[in-house]
Amino acid sequence: MIDxxxxxxTYGKKSTIFxxxxxxxxxxxDGASVAIIGKxxxxxxxxxxxxxxxxxxxxxxxxxxxxxILQLKSKEVDxxxxxxxxxxxxxxxxEANESCYNNVGxxxxxxxxxxxxxxxxxxxxxxxxxxxxxxxxRARDLSGGQKQRLAIARAIVNDPKIxxxxxxxGNLDSATGEIIEDLLFRYNRExxxxxIIVTHDHDLAKRCDIMIQIRDGKIVSVDNKKPxxxxxxKKAGKS
Amino acid sequence: MKARYIVRRAGRSLKQAKIRxxxxxxxxxxxxxxxxxxxxxxxxSRQYAEKLISSNINSQALFVxxxxxLVGGGGLPGGDGLKEYSETSTQFSGLSIKSLEPKxxxxxxxxxxxxxxxxxxxxxxxxxxxxxxxxxxxxxVSVYDASVLAESAAGxxxxxxxxxxxxxxxxxxxxxxxxxIDNPKDIVGKKVTLRLVRQVQPSEEEITKTxxxxxxxxxxxxxxxxxxxxxxxxxxxxxxxxTSLSASNALFISENTARSLSDFLTRDTPRYRSYVAxxxxxxxxxxxxxxxxxxxxxxxxxRTAEDLQGLLFTIVNLLQGIVxxxxxxxxxxxxxxxxxxxxxxxxxxxxQIGLMKALxxxxxxxxxxxxxxxxxxxxxGGVIGxxxxxxxxxxxxxxxxxxLDLGAGNHLLIFEPLPVIGLIIGLMIIAVIAGxxxxxxxxxxxxxxxxxxx
Ligand SMILES: Nc1ncnc2c1ncn2[C@@H]1O[C@H](COP(=O)(O)OP(=O)(O)OP(=O)(O)O)[C@@H](O)[C@H]1O
Ligand SMILES: [Mg+2]
Numbered sequence: 001m002i003d004x005x006x007x008x009x010t011y012g013k014k015s016t017i018f019x020x021x022x023x024x025x026x027x028x029x030d031g032a033s034v035a036i037i038g039k040x041x042x043x044x045x046x047x048x049x050x051x052x053x054x055x056x057x058x059x060x061x062x063x064x065x066x067x068x069i070l071q072l073k074s075k076e077v078d079x080x081x082x083x084x085x086x087x088x089x090x091x092x093x094x095e096a097n098e099s100c101y102n103n104v105g106x107x108x109x110x111x112x113x114x115x116x117x118x119x120x121x122x123x124x125x126x127x128x129x130x131x132x133x134x135x136x137x138r139a140r141d142l143s144g145g146q147k148q149r150l151a152i153a154r155a156i157v158n159d160p161k162i163x164x165x166x167x168x169x170g171n172l173d174s175a176t177g178e179i180i181e182d183l184l185f186r187y188n189r190e191x192x193x194x195x196i197i198v199t200h201d202h203d204l205a206k207r208c209d210i211m212i213q214i215r216d217g218k219i220v221s222v223d224n225k226k227p228x229x230x231x232x233x234k235k236a237g238k239s
Numbered sequence: 240m241k242a243r244y245i246v247r248r249a250g251r252s253l254k255q256a257k258i259r260x261x262x263x264x265x266x267x268x269x270x271x272x273x274x275x276x277x278x279x280x281x282x283x284s285r286q287y288a289e290k291l292i293s294s295n296i297n298s299q300a301l302f303v304x305x306x307x308x309l310v311g312g313g314g315l316p317g318g319d320g321l322k323e324y325s326e327t328s329t330q331f332s333g334l335s336i337k338s339l340e341p342k343x344x345x346x347x348x349x350x351x352x353x354x355x356x357x358x359x360x361x362x363x364x365x366x367x368x369x370x371x372x373x374x375x376x377x378x379x380v381s382v383y384d385a386s387v388l389a390e391s392a393a394g395x396x397x398x399x400x401x402x403x404x405x406x407x408x409x410x411x412x413x414x415x416x417x418x419x420i421d422n423p424k425d426i427v428g429k430k431v432t433l434r435l436v437r438q439v440q441p442s443e444e445e446i447t448k449t450x451x452x453x454x455x456x457x458x459x460x461x462x463x464x465x466x467x468x469x470x471x472x473x474x475x476x477x478x479x480x481x482t483s484l485s486a487s488n489a490l491f492i493s494e495n496t497a498r499s500l501s502d503f504l505t506r507d508t509p510r511y512r513s514y515v516a517x518x519x520x521x522x523x524x525x526x527x528x529x530x531x532x533x534x535x536x537x538x539x540x541x542r543t544a545e546d547l548q549g550l551l552f553t554i555v556n557l558l559q560g561i562v563x564x565x566x567x568x569x570x571x572x573x574x575x576x577x578x579x580x581x582x583x584x585x586x587x588x589x590x591q592i593g594l595m596k597a598l599x600x601x602x603x604x605x606x607x608x609x610x611x612x613x614x615x616x617x618x619x620g621g622v623i624g625x626x627x628x629x630x631x632x633x634x635x636x637x638x639x640x641x642x643l644d645l646g647a648g649n650h651l652l653i654f655e656p657l658p659v660i661g662l663i664i665g666l667m668i669i670a671v672i673a674g675x676x677x678x679x680x681x682x683x684x685x686x687x688x689x690x691x692x693x
Pocket of ligand 1: 011012018020039040041042043044045046047200
């Protein structure tokens with residue numbers, strides 16, 4: 001369960017002040033797939049960064065499993081992110097000079113996964129995105145779709161509870177984009193990971209259980225397609 | 240994140256920028272090269288000096304003088320210019336040096352821990368002749384030093400500590416060339432004759448008397464001095480040794496002979512039985528330093544073998560310091576190289592740093608990553624520099640030995656693993672310090688900003 005309460009994020013000072021997020025409230029039940037949708041500059045990425053503890057808003061709370069992550073020390077937030085969350089970006093952000101294996105291995109190292117488990121985990125993750133045969137290839141030699149699949153392998157290797165994806169298909173053609181979407185939704189279904197996708201693609205947003213619309217930093221609507229569980233309905237009603 | 244992973248990752252990052260890594264390391268390598276050479280040259284010269292001293296000076300020997308200026312205590316001899324005239328002073332090329340008088344020698348001899356006192360006799364032969372050779376030669380004449388073992392080229396030396404007989408001499412191998420003798424055995428057992436001339440300073444009275452009695456021929460004889468020929472047998476031809484200073488250039492006679500000849504040459508002069516210096520041998524098991532203190536209290540100037548060694552070492556250390564100074568300069572230059580390279584590296588890898596932080600890497604680990612990279616650069620530079628220095632030094636050593644005439648088996652550059660390892664570790668630390676600011680910049684990078692750059 002992720003609870004976002006009264007989150008306000010501003011940039012700049014007095015005369016040039018700009019409110020990127022304006023008193024944002026919503027909650028997401030565990031295992032849901034969520035689309036955050038809105039126009040460019042509406043504050044989608046900022047919201048995602050805030051929810052993951054990368055960015056600190058001026059006010060508000062982000063409560064994940066009962067813990068307000070904005071209250072944690074930076075080191076604890078780091079640990080939280082490395083063990084419970086993972087990210088997929090529009091422009092892949094794979095390490096071009098490293099092999100696929102090492103790209104995935106990096107997050108095992110960061111999360112202090114026991115070294116005996118590394119190989120097994122990395123190979124399973126690469127298999128899940130069908131990149132087993134590219135294990136030793138350098139990431140720079142991969143196609144765009146393969147790079148994003150590598151990013152997914154990196155995102156799932158530590159069995160995260162929350163997976164953030166910022167425009168995961170933005171740089172891909174529609175056919176390749178679909179493969180990536182399928183991979184993400186399958187992982188969401190099979191492992192029960194909470195999937196949060198930032199997008200301005202309505203077709204992609206429609207595939208999600210929950211659609212949060214944002215405009216100029218304000219939540220316009222929260223559509224929950226799935227019959228919500230009792231607890232999540234109670235929370236949703238509150239916001 | 241485990242340090243081991245960060246070290247490995249740092250190594251991989253450097254491997255991916257091979258040329259840049261190499262060039263940055265080379266700057267350090269120049270410093271490492273110079274410092275390794277400095278270390279090796281220092282070690283080599285110290286060992287050489289030690290060898291030089293131990294084969295020339297008995298470690299139990301004390302070098303005793305009256306005149307402090309002789310041993311550098313009061314500046315260089317003659318440095319003061321005008322000196323008080325003294326009856327017992329010995330004149331050396333216009334310098335007046337206070338000598339050890341018989342009573343001083345008694346003081347030394349009567350010390351309970353002194354085994355033996357050997358004054359430095361000044362025996363000047365006008366010339367010397369060798370049996371079967373017509374020509375006349377000149378050479379220094381010294382007392383055979385029984386306390387250090389020489390090497391023989393022909394003939395048998397007495398055992399260590401024992402003097403040669405009074406009618407024997409030891410000549411150095413170096414004489415053979417002038418004598419045009421190829422085989423040193425040819426001269427062993429042959430006769431050597433020294434022509435000694437005692438200078439006299441007749442009084443006015445004597446001169447008048449001689450002229451009256453013997454005419455001008457008598458006068459010539461009188462001022463010409465008293466002449467004496469002494470003959471000896473060559474016992475040994477000592478081997479030329481580069482580390483043994485004395486062996487190379489003087490004719491050696493026994494101590495008794497030296498005394499009697501010196502006495503003859505100085506009789507009726509103020510220099511009779513007074514000597515510029517003396518060597519005193521301290522009994523085994525007694526610290527020379529203790530005896531030195533005692534003699535110093537009695538107004539003598541004393542240097543132990545260790546003091547003399549120290550003097551040499553001061554020079555060696557100074558020279559080593561100069562070479563090391565250049566190495567340090569090179570290192571300072573390379574520090575800026577590291578800072579520059581690492582800053583560029585941080586800028587180039589902004590996105591990577593942002594990604595790692597977004598994925599949960601601590602800022603401290605990011606800083607470590609860059610510090611370890613710097614350490615790798617330092618390590619690489621240190622290894623490259625010292626290996627090249629070691630290699631070139633080893634190859635050039637025989638040539639240097641030949642050029643400087645150090646004698647076979649002696650090397651100017653002696654490489655020891657421990658100081659070199661210390662040097663490499665030191666360079667790694669310097670590199671890490673140089674990498675501090677770039678590493679801090681990386682650690683402070685805002686991941687959101689970093690991920691925005693494309
Ligand atoms: N560091 C910053 N300083 C000032 N303004 C900022 C900063 N970061 C973001 N903004 C502003 O905040 C607003 C929201 O930015 P954000 O990146 O969240 O938009 P977005 O919805 O993700 O847009 P896009 O779809 O184009 O990625 C934008 O108007 C942006 O200009
Ligand atoms: Mg965005």
